[in-house]
Amino acid sequence: xxxxxxxxxxxxxxxxxxxxxxxxxxxxxxxxxxxxxxxxxxxxxxxxxxxxxxxxxxxxxxxxxxxxxxxxxxxxxxxxxxxxxxxxxxxxxxxxxxxxxxxxxxxxxxxxxxxxxxxxxxxxxxxxxxxxxxxxxxx
Amino acid sequence: xxxxxxxxxxxxxxxxxxxxxxxxxxxxxxxxxxxxxxxxxxxxxxxxxxxxxxxxxxxxxxxxxxxxxxxxxxxxxxxxxxxxxxxxxxxxxxxxxxxxxxxxxxxxxxxxxxxxxxxxxxxxxxxxxxxxxxxxxxxxxxxxxxxxxxxxxxxxxxxxxxxxxxxxxxxxxxxxxxxxxxxxxxxxxxxxxxxxxxxxxxxxxxxxxxxxxxxxxxxxxxxxxxxxxxxxxxxxxxxxxxxxxxxxxxxxxxxxxxxxxxxxxxxxxxxxxxxxxxxxxxxxxxxxxxxxxxxxxxxxxxxxxxxxxxxxxxxxxxxxxxxxxxxxxxxxxxxxxxxxxxxxxxxxxxxxxxxxxxxxxxxxxxxxxxxxxxxxxxxxxxxxxxxxxxxxxxxxxxxxxxxxxxxxxxxxxxxxxxxxxxxxxxxxxxxxxxxxxxxxxxxxxxxxxxxxxxxxx
Numbered sequence: 008x009x010x011x012x013x014x015x016x017x018x019x020x021x022x023x024x025x026x027x028x029x030x031x032x033x034x035x036x037x038x039x040x041x042x043x044x045x046x047x048x049x050x051x052x053x054x055x056x057x058x059x060x061x062x063x064x065x066x067x068x069x070x071x072x073x074x075x076x077x078x079x080x081x082x083x084x085x086x087x088x089x090x091x092x093x094x095x096x097x098x099x100x101x102x103x104x105x106x107x108x109x110x111x112x113x114x115x116x117x118x119x120x121x122x123x124x125x126x127x128x129x130x131x132x133x134x135x136x137x138x139x140x141x142x143x144x145x146x
Numbered sequence: 147x148x149x150x151x152x153x154x155x156x157x158x159x160x161x162x163x164x165x166x167x168x169x170x171x172x173x174x175x176x177x178x179x180x181x182x183x184x185x186x187x188x189x190x191x192x193x194x195x196x197x198x199x200x201x202x203x204x205x206x207x208x209x210x211x212x213x214x215x216x217x218x219x220x221x222x223x224x225x226x227x228x229x230x231x232x233x234x235x236x237x238x239x240x241x242x243x244x245x246x247x248x249x250x251x252x253x254x255x256x257x258x259x260x261x262x263x264x265x266x267x268x269x270x271x272x273x274x275x276x277x278x279x280x281x282x283x284x285x286x287x288x289x290x291x292x293x294x295x296x297x298x299x300x301x302x303x304x305x306x307x308x309x310x311x312x313x314x315x316x317x318x319x320x321x322x323x324x325x326x327x328x329x330x331x332x333x334x335x336x337x338x339x340x341x342x343x344x345x346x347x348x349x350x351x352x353x354x355x356x357x358x359x360x361x362x363x364x365x366x367x368x369x370x371x372x373x374x375x376x377x378x379x380x381x382x383x384x385x386x387x388x389x390x391x392x393x394x395x396x397x398x399x400x401x402x403x404x405x406x407x408x409x410x411x412x413x414x415x416x417x418x419x420x421x422x423x424x425x426x427x428x429x430x431x432x433x434x435x436x437x438x439x440x441x442x443x444x445x446x447x448x449x450x451x452x453x454x455x456x457x458x459x460x461x462x463x464x465x466x467x468x469x470x471x472x473x474x475x476x477x478x479x480x481x482x483x484x485x486x487x488x489x490x491x492x493x494x495x496x497x498x499x500x501x502x503x504x505x506x507x508x509x510x511x512x513x514x515x516x517x518x519x520x521x522x523x524x525x526x527x528x529x530x531x532x533x534x535x536x537x538x539x540x541x542x543x544x545x546x547x548x549x550x551x552x553x554x555x556x557x558x559x560x561x562x563x564x565x566x567x568x569x570x571x572x573x574x575x576x577x578x579x580x581x582x583x584x585x586x587x588x589x590x591x592x593x594x595x596x597x598x599x600x601x602x603x
Contacts, residue, residue, distance in 0.1 A: 011230035014386065014434045019211040021442030026208045028391060029201040031398065033191055049411065105342055120401075121411035128423075 046119040053122050063087065070111065082111035083130065152493070154500040157472035158464075161303075171303060172466040178299075179460040181409025182510065189401065198398045200514035203451035206389055207441060213356040213389045214432065220359025221430055224421045229431045234264035237433045241266060241348065241381055242273055244429055248379055250275070250346045256363070256370035257281040258350030259297050259454060260383050260433055262476035266348075277348075278340050280369035282333050289316050295470030297477055298407050298456040303469050337369070347373030351384035351430075352453070353399060357392045360420035361430065364403060364413040371417050382419065383431045386438070387450040399453060402512035406455040440488040445523050449484045451513040458507035458517055464500050473497060480507035484520040487528075495533040498524035556595070563589045 008016075037045070050057050060066050063086045070080070070090045081104065082091040091111055094104075104110075114124035162168055186192045206213060218228045231237035237260075245253060253270070255261065255277050267277045267288070279288045283300035287293065289312045294300030301309070310324035319332045349370045354361040361382055363370045374380045390396060404410040422428040441447050459465045459479030470478035475486045475494065483497035498521045501507075507517040528534050529542075548558050565572055566589035574581045592600075 009230070010232040010236060010434075013232055014230055014432070014438055015211050015214065017434070017438035018214065018386065018441060021438055022210050023208045023441075023444070023447065026201070026204045028205045028395075029198050031198055031394065033194065105338070118412075123412050123416070 042119040049122040080109040158468035161469040185405035185409040216356040238269040253346040254373040255348040346379040347377035406457040406512040436489040457510040
């Protein structure tokens with residue numbers, strides 16, 4: 008008998024009687040504006056710089072100031088290709104991103120309660136360049 | 147500094163030889179406990195979350211065989227290769243075989259207590275495979291040739307000066323340097339090169355979701371991501387109890403985990419792995435190693451709910467003052483003391499006694515494991531099995547005999563009071579551990595019985 012069958016047989020024999028899953032009900036009554044405020048406070052605690060912008064040109068202005076101190080910047084946002092090197096994250100060899108100083112990437116959404124960003128492979132294939140960063144800015 | 151002693155009390159004496167280290171270790175962990183309190187109090191529904199987490203985990207244990215099969219089916223459909231290991235030896239062989247197949251002799255590994263439990267590093271190194279631990283704390287203890295002393299903060303027992311010396315020796319940093327920023331930067335540079343050149347990466351698994359076949363790895367340094375995304379082969383090893391039924395259950399645990407562990411709102415990286423990247427192989431190794439037998443122990447199965455946050459360690463007055471190595475196992479502290487006797491009762495018979503039974507561990511546990519109750523139950527099992535400390539066994543029997551004879555009890559009480567008053571050196575000496583580092587109160591003039599007769603009789 009394989010280990011798989013042995014393990015499953017032992018687990019089935021020893022698992023206790025079924026208990027029900029809870030119905031998770033955490034009502035959220037906070038308004039959108041309150042969440043934005045909460046997010047800013049959370050990011051401030053985490054030493055993350057926040058910029059509120061209306062369009063890409065405002066982002067470019069910030070990036071042009073930032074880029075002065077950065078040697079190599081890359082972005083996966085085509086609209087920012089004139090202020091940073093646009094890379095197609097699917098085609099780019101991950102190893103070539105070793106010396107990136109600033110990466111500008113989009114996120115699906117941010118979480119007000121903990122300041123996290125939700126980023127997927129479709130937005131940036133090689134997460135590892137995120138992991139090399141220690142300076143975060145929210146736009 | 148690392149003790150090879152396999153008895154908690156003796157190893158704790160060893161740790162306590164350096165009083166400054168004990169004080170700093172104690173204060174640092176208590177600081178983290180206080181951060182945990184602040185973080186948890188900021189969530190109004192914190193207790194509700196703990197209750198949900200406990201109920202979800204209870205459901206997992208009661209349907210584990212089904213969830214494991216469901217996860218396997220979904221993971222395979224996602225393109226992941228699934229392995230099953232009955233014990234540590236089989237787990238180590240599976241990992242080794244995968245590396246051999248790809249002709250790989252160097253691997254990066256992010257933090258995984260399971261691989262510590264299985265002795266994977268030692269096994270691979272004995273077979274000519276170099277393993278670099280990429281979690282900074284793990285790398286430090288690896289360079290020091292020590293096991294981790296804490297599941298979240300593996301080198302918490304080390305002073306920054308000791309780390310500076312290690313880095314000077316192995317990474318070529320300036321001699322005498324102990325600035326944490328300088329040392330961290332040096333480690334980062336050293337590990338960066340490692341990430342870029344290794345073709346295989348091994349990670350642990352914090353949560354595996356049966357509904358989708360994905361798994362989640364939580365780290366603060368992003369080292370799991372760097373390793374896994376740059377490697378041709380990603381091996382993820384998990385204990386069979388790490389399953390969650392549905393994706394929407396994950397939020398409950400992610401909200402609890404980091405707050406309980408370090409007081410952070412969430413770990414810096416919560417990485418979800420589901421479908422392998424093109425040209426990458428992803429393997430998942432399910433490991434039993436005694437867990438299925440443990441599941442059958444009604445009084446003790448609850449400890450399989452553990453999510454390895456270490457809140458019970460940070461709050462434990464015994465752990466804080468005895469250090470993680472004194473528990474002589476990969477998982478130390480209160481949770482280690484109730485997990486390890488399930489796997490080897492004889493080798494870990496000392497651990498359930500390494501507690502004051504104050505209950506603080508149970509109070510902070512995010513999944514409501516009755517840790518201090520289980521410690522007490524283990525003591526009863528061990529004493530019945532004749533595995534209790536000999537001195538305790540003998541003294542308890544003597545005490546039981548005296549307490550069962552009221553006249554003898556009265557005489558013994560009087561004799562003890564007389565000895566304490568007139569010849570205190572008989573008990574107050576180096577042979578009696580009760581007098582170590584503490585002064586005992588003056589003996590009472592009379593027993594409670596005598597006082598009661600006089601005043602209320």
